[in-house]
Amino acid sequence: MKKSLVLAMAMALGVTASAYAANPFSDVPAGHWAYDSVNKLAAAGIVDGYGNGTFGGDRLMTRYEMAQIVAKAMAKGANVDRLAAEFADELDSLGVRVAALEKKSDNVKITGQIRAHYADYSGDADGYASKIRSRIFINGQINENWTYTGMLQNEQNLANDSGDEKTDFQRAFVTGKVGAVTVTGGRYQLFWADGDTYDNRFDGIQLAAGKDVKFVAGYGKAANASAAVAGVNDGSAAGTTYYGKVSGKIGALEAEAGYLKFEDVTKFDEEDDSIWHVGAKYNFNKDVSLGAVYMRSDVDGTVTYTNGAQDSVDKDGYVVTLNIGGAKASKPGSAGFVAKYYDQGAGTYTKHTMNGLYPEYGFKGYSLAGYYTVAKNMVAGVEYFDLKDKIDDSKAKTLWTQMIFTF
Incomplete structure (x- = not known):
């Protein structure tokens, strides 16, 4: 030829x-x-x-x-x-x-996301916040069994005239197989108890195994997260942290149980915080699900107010979540709705996943959120939070709006 x-x-x-x-x-x-x-x-x-x-x-x-x-x-x-x-x-x-x-x-893939948001705070903590957050994700294939993931993040604060912004690596970790165990090591995202206990960076190592029944265990250090608005729990956890959970699925029912241990939690003046949780979610169909998670902490914290009064914090709490549909970035016209009810003691969360302003020492209330894909890779969202402090009944309300662009 x-x-x-x-x-x-x-x-x-x-x-x-x-x-x-x-x-x-x-x-x-x-x-x-x-x-x-x-x-x-x-x-x-x-x-x-x-x-x-x-x-x-x-x-x-x-x-x-x-x-x-x-x-x-x-x-x-x-x-x-x-x-x-x-x-x-x-x-x-x-x-x-x-x-x-x-x-x-396809050895290295680079993707990105830009989120512009505006939040209006009312109740006992009036104010507003506006930022543009840019994220660049780097995914590399090390070999047939191992990959690298990195995320570079930049935030621009639009709520002041100082032009302050910061850029840093929020993720940098490797993932691979050692026999039947999946190993993750480095700085990765830890999403715990549906994010109602912790949703932030974690520096450590995680092991995961199983298919129908999955086991996860990790050890390392939780990230120190700075508060963007006065009164928001800063989620600091300076000491060693370890966790473990087991999860599984039977038909339309998903369930999990887990344990998370923080040492030297700044929120409680260097006191340790151990949090147990059990959760379940029932999928009625591919678009509708109802879930709940119960959390129990061993914290014996006491709050001292400026007037000298003291009160004990709650040890337990729960969150109920209703999901309907979902806005998919690749599908214009798709939409989703999420409703949540919270009743959480101070010891049950360190860095909450919610975008709303929440009291530091326990809260209860609800949130409503809707999302809509206005065009391919462009998703708009509106979230409303109405929460009340469990100790002094102060209120924290947030109207959060956002537009997310992915590429």
């Missing part, structure tokens, strides 16, 4: 290059009838030529060489159905090499 025939077939693939590279082959002069086509294929990475810098357009080639060209075109996303059928046996024998080509082309 001659290279000229291969060239004609390859051109039928529809592979194009945005710009032609300089002539890479010494035996294909500028006046040759195939000059443009050869350069196009070389620029697209379909043909490589030989080590001596020649293309060898007149030499016979093997079916394996032809299969290699088809494999590279497939890795580039070209439509090669007929050629793939013709060279099926050769492509099959080159399966490892084809897979390697495809993985190499």
